[in-house]
Amino acid sequence: MNDQTYTIGEMCEAYGVTPRTLRFYEAKELLYPRRVGQKRLFTKSDRARLKLILQGKRFGFSLEEIRQLLDLYYIGDQQTTQLSRTYELAIERLAAMKAQRDELSNAIEDLNEQLIWVEKALAERGVKAAAE
Secondary structure: OOOOOEOHHHHHHHHOOOHHHHHHHHHOOOOOOEEEOOEEEEOHHHHHHHHHHHHHHHOOOOHHHHHHHHHHHHHOOOOHHHHHHHHHHHHHHHHHHHHHHHHHHHHHHHHHHHHHHHHHHHHHOOOOOOOO
């Protein structure tokens, strides 16, 4: 068994997070570092969990969803339930992200049309629109 541990500073450097972030994730029961006095020591398992937490955040999952998914690792079915639930949530999140992208694309198109209209209105008044 590999007993290698990592300090909070090493974790912060490796994953580009702050000590406050790691303490927050610990308080939210997402990470479980070993405590030695005032020091927090993180294991390889903690590193893997942090990587998944950060990826989940990047994809827009809530911390509660991430915590629930991580907890499914331990139910003893070779991660089948964890993988299935992750897949379900990911499909839902992907659909939401695509809808947001479509809304944003439509808003950009509408704004471009409005800018063209304003440019024409200003030109009719002999005023040049400000550069982009």
